[in-house]
Amino acid sequence: MWDYTDKVKDHFLNPRNVGEVENPDGIGEVGSLACGDALKLTFKLDSNGRIADVKFKTFGCASAIASSSVLTEIIKGKTLDEALNVTNRDIADYLGGLPEQKMHCSVMGREALEAAVENYRTGGKKMHQLEGKVICTCFGVTDREIERVVRENNLTTVEQVTHYTKAGGGCQGCHGEIRKIIEKTIGQKAAAMPSVQPKRKLTNIEKIKLIEETINEHIRPALKADGGNIELIDVEGNKVIVAFRGMCASCRLAEFTMKDVVEAKLREYVSGDIIVVEGKNAES
């Protein structure tokens, strides 16, 4: 059971400002039914440009509902610029803290607020859309969003990024990219790569082991997420022979997958000269 603070429980059981503002000045909608949480925020400004009324509707767990509720309390009476200074940290702090795994609820609150303000500033035209390059395809999280939570919350590990944005919480295929974003953002090698490229030449046994490890850690999970699989058949010098199973075997994009993912990953983790070929005589 989650260890929710009394404040979280209070805002979940007695949520403030539920509903939709009539004829709102701004509407922000983030999340989706598929993702497991979604928030619709509507607000109206008074004649001084301050938020006179703000309401929310949320699909999600207790902490998602509580985060939405306190967000409306925090921003009521603020100007839009003041409101935009609210970070996900502020939301979490107001609640007396959230379990680490639930921090993405506070991030969703901040995102809905930004979407609503943007919607107002573009004259009601612009609805929320992804900005930047999508890193996590399972949950549709972009590099910009990841950079931002890393910066604002001093995150140092992939696991934390997952707690805050959900990125990397599905097939885990994007963990390497998330790690690079963390390193770039905090400007230091805080999160060490799991397989450090060794300086000396690998023995054959070491090389095969490393290839197996790389397939297990970085390649198979992504394929399995789409119902496929990969099997290592043999290693001859720099030639790695593999076979694709399940959905991958019949996939028309198999060649693309192999070149793009398997070879790239093996070159990244094992050695730059690796060539991947598909075993034809492999057991079917």
Next chain:
Amino acid sequence: MKTIYLDNNATTRVADEVFAEMQPLFCEFYGNPSSMHSFGGRVEKKIIQARHQAAALLGCEPAEIVFTSGGTESDNAAIKGILAANPAKRKIITTRVEHPAVLTTCRELERHGYIVYELAVDSRGQIDIDELRRNLDDNTAVVSIMWANNETGVIFPIEQIGGLCRSYGVPFHSDAVQAVGKIPFNLSNFPVDMISLSGHKLHGPKGVGVLYVRKGTKIVPFMFGGHQESGRRAGTENVPGIVGLGKACELAMKNMQHENSRVKLLRDKLENAILKTCPNATINGDKVNRLPNTTNISFEFIEGEAILMLLDQYGICASSGSACSSGSLEPSHVLRAMGVPFTAAHGSIRFSLSIYNTEQEIDFVIEKMPIIVNRLRQLSPFVKV
């Protein structure tokens, strides 16, 4: 506030009779059953009795019962034990809806070079027996398919699966943790080679289980050490646990009729009432081949953990297949394998009853459920009011 416990597939209340049997084994009769004195010998007799009680419930020989630390150990010991005994065979067949004790074990073995084939399930949560037939071959070391699913209560066609495995000469293991105690067993003439069961799912204590191993089945022990359990499971016996489990098996036999009549009626009453009072709610899983105590219901447009938190306000204990309630970010692997849309999987609630539930309790849940669902739907952006 009174607790209304409808989460019996997670764990059960220890029966008073079970607790009474266990108590003297802590401070009074604490001897080691392996010792060569009558103080220990007395305890050994207790274990022999428990072995008979477990065998009676399963309809097997007492010698086919191996006591373990629980369902997870039994699953690990069965699968890894068979593989170790047949090192030339490299393939495991299981299903996508297994309990993590089997699924994670198989996926770990896959990392060590085994080929793991996970059978798909249809929208009712049932496997396609032909898919199993197509995948059985000379390289298959073991088939592991659960007797009944913990999340939906769906019962698999074990006799048919076992018969097929037998015709291919492949050992068949079944995780029967959710089924034992809820439906009758008679393994003596049944085509299954190993089953796992767990004490705490049938009103016995936690930390004790059974691995049934059919006479003649070759498995390599999972733990090494002393000669306990005829060399099949080393380590000084968890005496109070084993004795409690034995008593729980005896009680389960006595209560089997009850489980399949009164408990089933209460489950059906709860299910039908909820479907009537809560719009956009659906049952997940095969309604015909199902454990008598389990129902899994999806409520559209609302999220499971929020439902659980509100149920908790009334003292009602249930569980959910939503992502949030598990701490992972994706909803139940069982519901996803069945093709339940994400929207419904996030709002799924499992109620699992036991013989201790009363009609009054069920009526209370029936009264509160629509209030909870309506309250959350008023908050939901996906419901137009």
